[in-house]
Amino acid sequence: MTAIYILVGxxxxxxxxxxxxxxxxxxxxxxxxxxxYAFFTDFGTVGLQELLILGGxxxxxxxxxxxxxxxxxxxxxxSWWGAVGALVGxxxxxxxxxxxxxxxxxxxxxxGELARSRHLDTSVRSAFGTIVGMLLGTVAKLSLALVMVSxxxxxxxxx
Numbered sequence: 001m002t003a004i005y006i007l008v009g010x011x012x013x014x015x016x017x018x019x020x021x022x023x024x025x026x027x028x029x030x031x032x033x034x035x036x037y038a039f040f041t042d043f044g045t046v047g048l049q050e051l052l053i054l055g056g057x058x059x060x061x062x063x064x065x066x067x068x069x070x071x072x073x074x075x076x077x078x079s080w081w082g083a084v085g086a087l088v089g090x091x092x093x094x095x096x097x098x099x100x101x102x103x104x105x106x107x108x109x110x111x112g113e114l115a116r117s118r119h120l121d122t123s124v125r126s127a128f129g130t131i132v133g134m135l136l137g138t139v140a141k142l143s144l145a146l147v148m149v150s151x152x153x154x155x156x157x158x159x
Contacts, residue, residue, distance in 0.1 A: 086109035089111075
């Protein structure tokens with residue numbers, strides 16, 4: 001059973017790291033850790049309801065991940081073209097690995113805004129807003145990952 005606890009701890013830690021490192025899937029690793037624990041403890045203290053709660057929070061982190069840059073672009077004076085460009089760039093960046101996940105929304109916002117207004121200053125503001133939005137989104141993702149691990153530990157401790 002000690003090996004299971006080590007594996008679960010490793011998955012939880014990797015999930016926390018993945019909430020801000022684009023090379024790791026983040027919150028799905030936390031859900032996987034909880035699932036491993038639940039499976040090896042016969043779903044006693046962590047059951048289906050708890051796993052669904054963690055899964056829902058994990059989905060929320062991905063929604064944040066893909067929309068934070070778009071909201072940042074909009075908040076920094078970009079039009080919906082810049083926001084949509086950031087969103088399209090985030091999705092497209094997914095196919096280009098970690099660097100694409102970081103640069104995709106920024107380049108998308110810049111190109112989207114440049115296509116609309118043809119003003120370099122507006123497109124740069126939109127791209128900068130995307131960076132700010134992505135940074136705030138990362139803080140939110142890390143916070144939600146910490147909530148997930150805390151909930152898991154609470155359920156195990158009280159069980």
